[in-house]
Amino acid sequence: xxxxxxxRLDPRIAWFAxxxxxxxxxxxxxxxxxxxLCRDHGADLGxxxxxxxxxxxxxxxxTWRLIDTEGETGRVGIQIFGSDPHHMAxxxxxxxxxxMDVLDLNxxxxxxxxxxxxxxxxxxxxxxxxAEITRQVVAAAAPVPVSAKIRTGWDEGSIxxxxxxxxxxxxxxxxxxxxxxxxxxxxxxxxDWDTIxxxxxxxxxxxxxxxxVVDGASYRALxxxxxxxxxxxxxxxxxxxxxxxxxxxxxxxxxxVPPSFxxxxxxxxxxxxxxxxxxxxxxxxxxxxxxxxRCFRGYPxxxxxxxxxxxxxxxxxxxxxxAEAARSADPGLGAPETLxxxxxxx
Ligand SMILES: Cc1cc2nc3c(=O)[nH]c(=O)nc-3n(C[C@H](O)[C@H](O)[C@H](O)COP(=O)(O)O)c2cc1C
Numbered sequence: 229x230x231x232x233x234x235x236r237l238d239p240r241i242a243w244f245a246x247x248x249x250x251x252x253x254x255x256x257x258x259x260x261x262x263x264x265l266c267r268d269h270g271a272d273l274g275x276x277x278x279x280x281x282x283x284x285x286x287x288x289x290x291t292w293r294l295i296d297t298e299g300e301t302g303r304v305g306i307q308i309f310g311s312d313p314h315h316m317a318x319x320x321x322x323x324x325x326x327x328m329d330v331l332d333l334n335x336x337x338x339x340x341x342x343x344x345x346x347x348x349x350x351x352x353x354x355x356x357x358x359a360e361i362t363r364q365v366v367a368a369a370a371p372v373p374v375s376a377k378i379r380t381g382w383d384e385g386s387i388x389x390x391x392x393x394x395x396x397x398x399x400x401x402x403x404x405x406x407x408x409x410x411x412x413x414x415x416x417x418x419x420d421w422d423t424i425x426x427x428x429x430x431x432x433x434x435x436x437x438x439x440x441v442v443d444g445a446s447y448r449a450l451x452x453x454x455x456x457x458x459x460x461x462x463x464x465x466x467x468x469x470x471x472x473x474x475x476x477x478x479x480x481x482x483x484x485v486p487p488s489f490x491x492x493x494x495x496x497x498x499x500x501x502x503x504x505x506x507x508x509x510x511x512x513x514x515x516x517x518x519x520x521x522r523c524f525r526g527y528p529x530x531x532x533x534x535x536x537x538x539x540x541x542x543x544x545x546x547x548x549x550x551a552e553a554a555r556s557a558d559p560g561l562g563a564p565e566t567l568x569x570x571x572x573x574x
Pocket of ligand 1: 252336
């Protein structure tokens with residue numbers, strides 16, 4: 229176990245004491261099936277894709293569809309973005325009845341369509357508005373706890389994560405996640421973990437570190453460098469939900485055993501089934517492709533397998549391809565005729 233800074237936990241998130249490995253919110257990626265897979269492999273908490281507060285406020289059906297947490301059994305967070313305090317607070321009040329463990333405020337999104345309307349990371353350049361939104365959302369969401377996800381600042385000339393973090397703590401946020409890049413950096417260069425270490429020192433509430441954790445070694449390095457309470461991973465988990473098991477192994481000082489090719493096939497088959505159950509056959513098969521694009525890396529024949537999967541238009545076809553690939557690659561699975569497709573759905 230690594231040394232972590234002792235923190236002050238809001239009693240509403242007593243459960244957060246043992247939360248170390250979090251799945252980031254990722255638009256177009258962290259739907260319910262993917263959150264489920266990540267939890268299967270050890271994620272302590274998963275976030276929904278970020279959601280427009282105005283879309284929720286105006287009852288946009290597509291926006292509400294992103295809130296897919298009904299009956300979800302593991303820890304789950306919902307994240308909202310926007311720049312209108314009234315819409316943000318109204319969305320928080322509407323969401324209160326939904327299944328969630330925390331409501332997160334997005335103050336980090338660098339996307340043009342979000343910052344143009346002064347949402348996401350644009351709020352790092354307008355602290356009075358950021359404070360007003362936080363104040364109203366914390367009040368409207370109660371008793372649901374509110375967290376926030378920020379970047380280091382708008383650009384290199386206006387790094388203000390320390391001021392923003394202290395403000396969020398004072399306004400009642402229960403934890404702050406810091407992605408160690410400014411808005412101007414978008415996803416380029418290296419995340420600056422010194423900023424995360426500094427924020428950990430400054431705040432009493434938990435700080436969750438985020439940026440460039442892709443395996444057990446980088447996880448360990450981030451925690452050792454910063455003493456942060458938890459680590460949030462995004463890109464590294466796409467096509468690799470086993471990253472959570474790897475982080476857990478690092479915590480326990482155990483060697484991580486990477487998944488076999490057959491396990492990858494089985495998990496991908498499960499993913500396809502979950503997506504199809506949630507979204508229907510056609511969309512489910514399409515959505516899972518972005519995960520397949522990042523899975524099977526380093527295995528001989530991975531590119532060929534992906535091409536074959538992309539050529540299939542039905543879930544049954546995709547799962548049959550996976551079954552065949554698993555059989556031919558892993559003699560331990562037994563003779564082809566003894567491997568039922570159901571074996572891949574576990
Ligand atoms: C495809 C994609 C979608 C993302 N969507 C969101 C989002 O909805 N909300 C958010 O706070 N961050 C979002 N992010 C940023 C990530 O949560 C994370 O902060 C960033 O990728 C750095 O972490 P990483 O190095 O582990 O990828 C997104 C990132 C990616 C790659």
